[in-house]
Amino acid sequence: DIQMTQSPSSLSASVxxxxxxxxxxxxxxSSYLNWYQQKPGKAPNLLIYAASNLHGGVPSRxxxxxxxxxxxxxxxxxxxxxxxxxxxxxxxxxxxxxxxGTKVEIK
Amino acid sequence: EVQLLESGxxxxxxxxxxxxxxxxSGFTFNSHAMSWVRQAPGKGLEWVSGISGSGGRTDxxxxxxxxxxxSRDNAKSTLYLQMNSLRVxxxxxxxxxxxxxxxxxxxxxxxxSWGQGTLVTVSS
Numbered sequence: 001d002i003q004m005t006q007s008p009s010s011l012s013a014s015v016x017x018x019x020x021x022x023x024x025x026x027x028x029x030s031s032y033l034n035w036y037q038q039k040p041g042k043a044p045n046l047l048i049y050a051a052s053n054l055h056g057g058v059p060s061r062x063x064x065x066x067x068x069x070x071x072x073x074x075x076x077x078x079x080x081x082x083x084x085x086x087x088x089x090x091x092x093x094x095x096x097x098x099x100x101g102t103k104v105e106i107k
Numbered sequence: 108e109v110q111l112l113e114s115g116x117x118x119x120x121x122x123x124x125x126x127x128x129x130x131x132s133g134f135t136f137n138s139h140a141m142s143w144v145r146q147a148p149g150k151g152l153e154w155v156s157g158i159s160g161s162g163g164r165t166d167x168x169x170x171x172x173x174x175x176x177x178s179r180d181n182a183k184s185t186l187y188l189q190m191n192s193l194r195v196x197x198x199x200x201x202x203x204x205x206x207x208x209x210x211x212x213x214x215x216x217x218x219x220s221w222g223q224g225t226l227v228t229v230s231s
Contacts, residue, residue: 032215034217034218036152036218038152042223043202043221043222043223043224044152044202044218044221045221046217046218046219046220049216049217049219050217055217055219087151087152089152089217091215091216091217092215093215094157094166094213094215095154095166095168095169096142096154096215097154098151098152098153098154099151100151101151101152
């Protein structure tokens with residue numbers, strides 16, 4: 001199975017901050033990398049697919065980049081509704097594995 | 108609007124069985140592969156099983172292979188997960204999730220819609 005490793009596991013930030021989360025795959029996955037946001041007690045929501053494509057309705061302050069094994073999710077200006085846990089997921093090979101999550105908390 | 112509504116969760120003893128259902132609406136159900144993804148309490152996400160839109164292709168995580176069976180009834184727009192020989196480590200919220208495509212094959216795609224989840228607790 002392809003292992004996905006996110007860093008950091010958690011971070012504290014303020015409204016308006018620029019936040020970057022990284023995700024590393026244990027092997028080459030081209031651009032088959034997706035990002036999800038999950039709020040407490042809720043289902044995950046797709047943010048970005050194929051490394052850099054914004055899913056419908058997702059604000060443009062979210063962006064993704066990377067290819068191969070290293071990827072980043074960037075929030076250009078953190079908003080109150082962005083405090084949540086973020087997961088990366090590879091869809092290059094089965095099983096479609098997830099990272100362990102990055103919790104973004106209010107500073 | 109896509110809606111996915113899971114049901115069937117509950118408390119079951121180790122070794123027991125449970126069948127989860129996911130009622131879908133708002134899209135052409137048989138044109139989309141579907142999956143079950145679970146999340147143990149306080150933990151991350153784990154893909155469990157997937158099925159193509161036609162039902163002809165299925166796939167399972169090693170952790171559930173031989174114990175869980177995924178199926179679908181396209182006439183009822185409903186996805187199922189039959190869980191047998193349940194273990195304590197199967198305790199989790201189980202989500203059904205929709206692929207953007209995958210009518211005849213299990214394409215490796217992101218999950219573009221999710222249900223609200225149903226809690227399965229395996230405990231004596």
